[in-house]
Amino acid sequence: GAGVSQSPSNKVTEKGKDVELRCDPISGHTALYWYRQSLGQGLEFLIYFQGNSAPDKSGLPSDRFSAERTGGSVSTLTIQRTQQEDSAVYLCASSGSSKNIQYFGAGTRLSVL
């Protein structure tokens, strides 16, 4: 595609429910990243994929968070038993050979009630 696509753009859920967030990276980009951005804050790194493997998942805040990537393309971030503090914008990015230049999607705004 032309850019990084994320879905849904908005998600409202109840505390305790599981949610899945999807990311479609730019075609041909082997590196994929997930970040979280709380209101008025900077971005917090969650996980990095190279192909289908995740060599750096150091930013996942708890074992309720997991992510996978299949076919070296689409990635899904899953949050189990959501809590109110999980409310944030979840951003996905992909990059080609220059990892400093990351192309971001518009994000998924997650609200946990």
Next chain:
Amino acid sequence: GESVGLHLPTLSVQEGDNSIINCAYSNSASDYFIWYKQESGKGPQFIIDIRSNMDKRQGQRVTVLLNKTVKHLSLQIAATQPGDSAVYFCAETPGSSNTGKLIFGQGTTLQVKP
């Protein structure tokens, strides 16, 4: 620990003036320092980066300066335009990692007055 921070939360400038956005960092081992711009409702967009062995790098209307002595990074925007209004984030790459993991600062909001 690793942290990247910005000196001012909001910067207001007149259209046509030059803008300077500052950033302080704490990790001397970072390999690259990067500036991103985020417009409302969008994801961040890469502006320019500078390697830790450089002092200055210029792009189109933007210049990044790196002062490793005082661990300070700045982004200069020449002839600021209304389209430059956004939140600007500095970021760094941890020196020991080649994963592309970026550590972001809190952001400075640039407001351009017509």
